[in-house]
Amino acid sequence: MNDIQAVFDQGAEWMPWLMDSAMSLAIGLIIFFVGKFIAAKISGWCEKRLLKSSVDKAVAGFASSILYALMFAGVVLMALGQIGVETTSFIAILGAAGLAVGLALQGSLSNFASGVLIILLRPFRSGDFVDAGGQMGTVNRIELFHTYLITPDNRVIIVPNSAIMNGAIVNFSRESTRRLDLVVGISYDADIRLAKQIMEEIVEADERILKDPVCVIAVAELADSSVNFNLRPWVASADYWTVRADLLEKIKYAFDERGVGIPYPQMDVHLHKQES
Template structure:
């Protein structure tokens, strides 16, 4: 009986501590999940406010990502403190472990540093069509570790920021105008002057082609089976692909109508019969 009473006494002493621990754990979990929800909402709200203030979408996305990461870290520390974990010692432990983690995550840290450089140097903006990191697409947003590109066929490509900054970046949208570089071939028996005149008429009739700089039309090469022309008009960057397709189609139709031949690869085979 004395032993049972002792156990009851110990249990009654532990109950307040256990109840406090459970309550603190529940409060800590509530702080964590509510804080995480609030951090997400605040970061999205800040991003929307920056976009309304005409801040570039890539910069707004990057800033909101950093804000969310900082708020999430604060919420996690608050939750741990509520549970009873000594946050000061915990921070010290994190600092000591940070070096080891940093060495293990060199790639991620490199992506973060590259993301900061992208925001500072601004080699491209949201909406620019670029070729970077071996991928081509329209810049959608820049986050802590990755840049999001959207291709013309509506695929999303996620490129590590370090891959973007460690290679060449071709920005097709930075300048307001672009030059079309077309090579048009005609057959050797076609009239060169007529072919050049036809191309000049087509270029002059298209209002999307700029008058300054002047379009270059000149013979570039006497190739194996064709006489090749350079056709280099200047257009607005947004009209590049439509003008290119329209020019090629119009040149083909007009050449056919006016008897200018367009060659295709061919081979002449001569058979010699030997008399026995």
């Protein structure tokens, strides 16, 4: 009987501690989840405000990502402090652990550093069509570790920032104008002057082709089976692909109508009768 009474007495002594611990844990969890929710809302609100202030979409997304990460780290420390974890010692432990993790995650840290460089140097902006990291697409968003590209067929490509900064970046949208580099071949028995005149007429009739710089049309090569012309008009960057397709189509139709032959690969087969 005395043993049972002792157990109840010990339980009574532990009960306040358990209640306090449970209350601290509950408050810590509330701080964590509510703080995380508020951090997400604030970072989203800041991104919207930056976009309304005509800040580039990629910069706004990157800034909001950093803001969310900092706020989330603060929320975690507050929750741990409420539970009873000594945050000062915890921060020191995190610093030591961070060094070890940093060595293990050099690739991720490289992506982060590259993301910062992309934002600072701005080799491209949101909406630019680029060839970066071995991928081509329109820049949609730059985040802490990755850049999101959207391809013309509406695929999303997630490219590590380090892969972008460690390679060549081709920005097709940076300049307002681009030059088309077309090679047009005609057969050797075709009239070179007529072919050149036809291409000049087509270029002159297309209002999307710029007058300055002047379009270059010149014989480039006397190839094995064709006389090759270089056709190099200048167009607005937004018109590049449509003008390219239209020029090739119009040249084909005009050459057919006016008797200018376009060579294609042919194979001659010679049969020899063998006497038995």
